[in-house]
Amino acid sequence: MDSFPMPDTRRSAPVFHGVADGVPVTLSFADFMAAALYDPDHGYYADPDRQQTGRGGDFITSVSVGACFGGLLGREIARRWREDFGAADRFAIVEQGAHDGRLARDILEAIAGTPLARIVRYFIVEPAERRRRWLRESFDGNPPPIGDRARIVASPDEIREPAGVFLCNELLDAFPVHRVRFREGQWREIRVEVTAPGRFREVEAPIGAATSLLRETGELGHGFPEGYETELCLGVAPWALSVAPIFERGCWWIVDYGYEKEEYYRPDRRRGTLRCFRRHTAGEDPLEAVGETDLTAHVDFSRLRRAAESAGLVFEGLTEQHRFLTRAAGPWLLELERDGTARQPENAKRLRQFHTLTHPDLLGQAFKVAEFSRRA
Numbered sequence: 317m318d319s320f321p322m323p324d325t326r327r328s329a330p331v332f333h334g335v336a337d338g339v340p341v342t343l344s345f346a347d348f349m350a351a352a353l354y355d356p357d358h359g360y361y362a363d364p365d366r367q368q369t370g371r372g373g374d375f376i377t378s379v380s381v382g383a384c385f386g387g388l389l390g391r392e393i394a395r396r397w398r399e400d401f402g403a404a405d406r407f408a409i410v411e412q413g414a415h416d417g418r419l420a421r422d423i424l425e426a427i428a429g430t431p432l433a434r435i436v437r438y439f440i441v442e443p444a445e446r447r448r449r450w451l452r453e454s455f456d457g458n459p460p461p462i463g464d465r466a467r468i469v470a471s472p473d474e475i476r477e478p479a480g481v482f483l484c485n486e487l488l489d490a491f492p493v494h495r496v497r498f499r500e501g502q503w504r505e506i507r508v509e510v511t512a513p514g515r516f517r518e519v520e521a522p523i524g525a526a527t528s529l530l531r532e533t534g535e536l537g538h539g540f541p542e543g544y545e546t547e548l549c550l551g552v553a554p555w556a557l558s559v560a561p562i563f564e565r566g567c568w569w570i571v572d573y574g575y576e577k578e579e580y581y582r583p584d585r586r587r588g589t590l591r592c593f594r595r596h597t598a599g600e601d602p603l604e605a606v607g608e609t610d611l612t613a614h615v616d617f618s619r620l621r622r623a624a625e626s627a628g629l630v631f632e633g634l635t636e637q638h639r640f641l642t643r644a645a646g647p648w649l650l651e652l653e654r655d656g657t658a659r660q661p662e663n664a665k666r667l668r669q670f671h672t673l674t675h676p677d678l679l680g681q682a683f684k685v686a687e688f689s690r691r692a
């Protein structure tokens with residue numbers, strides 16, 4: 317688990333390096349996806365200089381919409397610090413899946429000049445060595461509170477703090493998943509056969525006896541149509557165990573798209589939720605343009621809740637993004653109204669971003685915030 321989700325090269329090396337003696341090998345889809353996204357040289361996320369998010373990349377995230385998202389999260393964190401944590405003199409923000417560090421900058425900028433900025437420490441958890449180096453360089457040299465507050469670490473194990481907020485946006489949807497298919501009354505595993513470098517083929521195989529995949533598919537039951545496909549993200553439980561001990565007292569905010577179990581495994585969702593994104597176009601075939609395409613699957617929020625509770629956290633609720641952000645935006649919107657400044661260009665721009673983040677047809681409803689806590 318130490319290196320999750322970095323690929324286990326003993327298993328996934330053939331994805332980019334081919335097969336010995338031309339003998340095909342098969343991998344679980346999760347090993348294939350880990351290599352396709354995180355191979356240190358060829359994976360989709362390997363090159364920190366390549367733009368994946370935003371208009372010029374492959375897909376939009378709430379962070380890439382603009383500074384509004386981080387601005388509101390920063391305000392909400394500052395409020396919680398004052399009201400729920402009694403303005404504690406030691407307080408940390410921990411972000412995982414920070415990508416290019418944009419959200420960290422937006423949050424730190426939002427709290428600049430407040431009493432929280434004087435004491436807060438902002439940790440970014442980034443397992444990929446190359447991206448860690450790149451992030452360090454990009455934070456060094458920024459004026460306070462950005463340059464002097466951010467610490468980049470390889471694993472959540474390196475952080476033990478008395479109090480703080482953990483957050484991640486679109487982290488879990490980028491975790492490798494196993495794929496299964498329901499055929500003739502039984503679940504079978506969808507695996508990937510590598511025949512030569514860059515040449516892949518899907519193969520179906522029986523699910524191994526006494527594996528967690530067997531137990532998981534057993535729990536899904538058997539009321540599914542012939543050919544039904546879905547995904548199982550086995551990495552969520554070990555990940556929850558890794559982030560739960562970070563704070564003695566804290567909040568954990570997991571922002572992502574996804575469903576609770578009944579909705580996720582609805583019998584009419586016959587092709588599952590796995591998607592491939594390239595230049596804002598959703599593709600169907602995960603075995604095409606490997607290393608050039610984003611692969612993502614929706615989050616099963618029931619699984620996340622079970623995992624977090626087993627790791628000792630308390631479930632506080634699952635809220636659609638528009639509700640979470642509108643609540644956080646209350647004081648800002650009142651200020652704009654009171655001061656009559658809503659039309660000033662910077663505020664008007666943020667309000668347009670707020671609309672994108674909260675409108676139900678844009679990002680407001682598809683994205684949800686799963687909130688967990690631990691109280692001392």
Ligand SMILES: C[S@@+](CC[C@H](N)C(=O)[O-])C[C@H]1O[C@@H](n2cnc3c(N)ncnc32)[C@H](O)[C@@H]1O
Nearest residue numbers: 320321361369377379413415441442485486490
């Ligand atoms: C879909 S992108 C989201 C980026 C950013 N949070 C945003 O919202 O724009 C997913 C990011 O999670 C990172 N990631 C995946 N697994 C990770 C892990 N275990 N620890 C830290 N980052 C991880 C990927 O490298 C990638 O940068």
